[in-house]
Amino acid sequence: MSVKALLLxxxxxxxxxxxGQFDLSVDMRLIASDGPTSYLYGGLGKLRxxxxxxxxxxxxxxxxxxxxLGETLNVHVDASLWHPGDDNAFDLTEAYLEYxxxxxxxxxxxxxxxxxxxPISLEHRAAGWTNPYLxxxxxxxxxxxxxxxxxxxxxxxxxxxxxxxxxxxxxVVAGIYxxxxxxxxxxxxxxxALHDRQTTLFGEVGEAGNGPVPGRVxxxxxxxxxxxxxGAQLRxxxxxxxRFMHYDNRADPEEFxxxxxxxxxxxxFDSIGLRVETAGGWTFISQWLRGETIVExxxxxxxxxxxxxFALLSKAIGPHRISVRADxxxxxxxxTSYPPxxxxxxxxxxxxxxxxxxxxxxxxxxxxxxxxxxxxxAMLGExxxxxxxxxxxxxxxxx
Amino acid sequence: MLAVVCWTAGAGAAALLVNVAKPDGTPLRGAVxxxxxxxxxxxxxxxxxxxxxxxxxxxxxxxxxxxxxxxxFPNSDKVSHQVYSFSPARRFQLPLYRGTPYAxxxxxxAGIVTLGCNIHDDMIAYLIVTDAAWFxxxxxxxxxxxxxxxxxxxxxxxxxxxxxxxxxxxxxxLILDASQSDKLNVKLTRTLRPEPLGRKPRSWSDY
Numbered sequence: 001m002s003v004k005a006l007l008l009x010x011x012x013x014x015x016x017x018x019x020g021q022f023d024l025s026v027d028m029r030l031i032a033s034d035g036p037t038s039y040l041y042g043g044l045g046k047l048r049x050x051x052x053x054x055x056x057x058x059x060x061x062x063x064x065x066x067x068x069l070g071e072t073l074n075v076h077v078d079a080s081l082w083h084p085g086d087d088n089a090f091d092l093t094e095a096y097l098e099y100x101x102x103x104x105x106x107x108x109x110x111x112x113x114x115x116x117x118x119p120i121s122l123e124h125r126a127a128g129w130t131n132p133y134l135x136x137x138x139x140x141x142x143x144x145x146x147x148x149x150x151x152x153x154x155x156x157x158x159x160x161x162x163x164x165x166x167x168x169x170x171x172v173v174a175g176i177y178x179x180x181x182x183x184x185x186x187x188x189x190x191x192x193a194l195h196d197r198q199t200t201l202f203g204e205v206g207e208a209g210n211g212p213v214p215g216r217v218x219x220x221x222x223x224x225x226x227x228x229x230x231g232a233q234l235r236x237x238x239x240x241x242x243r244f245m246h247y248d249n250r251a252d253p254e255e256f257x258x259x260x261x262x263x264x265x266x267x268x269f270d271s272i273g274l275r276v277e278t279a280g281g282w283t284f285i286s287q288w289l290r291g292e293t294i295v296e297x298x299x300x301x302x303x304x305x306x307x308x309x310f311a312l313l314s315k316a317i318g319p320h321r322i323s324v325r326a327d328x329x330x331x332x333x334x335x336t337s338y339p340p341x342x343x344x345x346x347x348x349x350x351x352x353x354x355x356x357x358x359x360x361x362x363x364x365x366x367x368x369x370x371x372x373x374x375x376x377x378a379m380l381g382e383x384x385x386x387x388x389x390x391x392x393x394x395x396x397x398x399x
Numbered sequence: 400m401l402a403v404v405c406w407t408a409g410a411g412a413a414a415l416l417v418n419v420a421k422p423d424g425t426p427l428r429g430a431v432x433x434x435x436x437x438x439x440x441x442x443x444x445x446x447x448x449x450x451x452x453x454x455x456x457x458x459x460x461x462x463x464x465x466x467x468x469x470x471x472f473p474n475s476d477k478v479s480h481q482v483y484s485f486s487p488a489r490r491f492q493l494p495l496y497r498g499t500p501y502a503x504x505x506x507x508x509a510g511i512v513t514l515g516c517n518i519h520d521d522m523i524a525y526l527i528v529t530d531a532a533w534f535x536x537x538x539x540x541x542x543x544x545x546x547x548x549x550x551x552x553x554x555x556x557x558x559x560x561x562x563x564x565x566x567x568x569x570x571x572x573l574i575l576d577a578s579q580s581d582k583l584n585v586k587l588t589r590t591l592r593p594e595p596l597g598r599k600p601r602s603w604s605d606y
Contacts, residue, residue, distance in 0.1 A: 021478070068479065068495055071481075071494045071495055072517075100517060100518075102481075102483045102485075102492050102517055103483060103485050103515070103517070104485060105485055106485055117606055119606060121606060124606050125599075125603050125604065125605075125606060126600070126602050126603050126604060127602050127603070127604045129606055130602075132600070132602075132603065160485075160515075163485070163513050163515055163523070164485075164486070164513065165511075167563075167592065237592060237593065237595070238521075238595055238596050239593060239596070277596055279593060279594060279596065356600065359601055359602075398602065
């Protein structure tokens with residue numbers, strides 16, 4: 001059965017019964033950006049909204065269903081529109097079936113089947129894999145939203161220590177998936193980026209045939225080899241959470257899919273994240289990710305190393321929240337048939353304020369500055385160093 | 400996790416004042432105090448109690464109930480809940496529901512029952528099931544008292560959801576004086592766990 005058919009089945013199941021939960025949100029932005037042409041429009045710009053695409057824009061239109069199927073099964077379907085001009089503009093970001101049995105003796109298992117996010121980000125805590133701290137995600141989790149999706153199955157086992165008089169909960173997670181062979185192309189061909197756009201399951205990234213990031217299908221099985229991830233987490237009460245993950249899509253980098261004009265990118269990385277919260281409303285999140293992506297066309301072997309770190313500090317005062325985040329990122333290209341190729345190195349500062357006026361209305365403003373040296377910019381006749389700045393104002397209505 | 404102390408009260412009707420203090424000496428509010436009487440004194444009569452679920456919070460979040468009591472768990476929220484306990488004193492689960500579709504649950508063994516919701520991990524509550532003849536919770540001044548007590552040997556248990564004490568470690572100064580008010584000072588030696596941060600915003604999920 002194809003992925004599309006499975007997803008349709010999930011959709012039908014979700015809508016078959018009336019008492020499920022239905023979420024709808026409309027997120028509109030007013031944007032001022034001085035960014036060069038965005039990767040979405042054929043450039044190497046790291047922002048979602050560039051100089052040519054600012055002003056009043058759709059941030060995100062989202063619709064989601066959650067539906068219990070019997071006692072311990074739940075279906076969740078999440079669909080979004082990021083830009084009215086996209087192909088498959090309104091498309092799925094996640095669709096899965098979750099099995100959530102009762103804890104037994106302090107242990108709890110969960111199984112997810114479908115398309116969903118692996119537990120990598122500690123920023124994305126709100127429905128629809130939304131970042132409640134800042135509008136734009138860190139470089140690391142922007143990439144997670146762009147290129148990674150578990151299209152397969154995940155099993156997690158948690159020891160609920162805090163439910164039996166202990167200070168800690170601990171858990172392990174493992175996933176097996178397909179359809180993630182193109183993952184790596186964006187971080188290789190463009191480098192890191194910072195924004196909030198998530199790639200939809202049947203969507204593309206970039207304009208077809210245009211620029212360094214031509215329209216790319218990111219969720220495709222090319223080599224019939226499943227990938228995996230394994231992770232662990234440790235929680236101290238409700239105050240701190242530490243996560244580790246090793247991810248490997250096990251792609252065969254010699255495999256080429258003429259249908260999407262792309263190789264299978266062998267992509268693997270390690271990620272460690274920590275989130276600490278205090279009674280005074282402070283949140284600190286830091287994450288580190290380092291990995292490699294490899295393709296082996298007949299002309300030789302090409303490898304990119306990529307790494308990024310961020311630290312975020314946020315303070316909530318009632319419905320108000322102020323957050324600031326610093327990101328650092330690097331990519332480095334190695335190839336056997338040529339001298340070492342392109343590199344990038346950069347950092348970003350993001351600062352924002354948000355106001356949750358009610359369960360329905362929220363407002364946010366965010367300033368983002370990315371400074372980077374990208375050798376590939378020379379190919380486009382641009383200076384290798386660029387400073388990209390963006391100011392966003394967001395109004396969101398949810399129900 | 401139970402702090403236990405034994406002493407002998409004098410003959411005649413007595414009263415007892417229990418003061419519970421944190422390691423820094425400040426009073427501990429909301430500590431559960433259970434006073435087990437001399438042999439022959441029955442535990443409190445079982446009764447029927449209610450733990451509601453309102454705005455994804457158990458209300459109340461802690462209740463002391465006599466052994467043999469029953470508790471109903473209505474769900475006053477619009478969303479469904481799935482109540483469970485895997486505590487040895489009482490394992491049970493109430494399949495996904497809204498309203499009050501289930502008969503009351505009976506608690507026949509003494510012990511601490513931790514309640515959770517399998518859908519909303521933030522939800523937590525405690526039922527302290529006890530065969531003590533006298534029990535209560537300390538007030539803002541950290542004290543709890545009982546009067547009209549018989550003469551004989553008593554046992555006091557102190558518990559709090561944020562307690563970290565592993566062994567009985569009560570510091571006490573008790574004057575054994577028949578027909579008089581006695582006083583027991585319980586001072587914790589280990590700091591309490593920090594208070595829970597409270598319910599997350601409604602739109603938050605787990606990822």
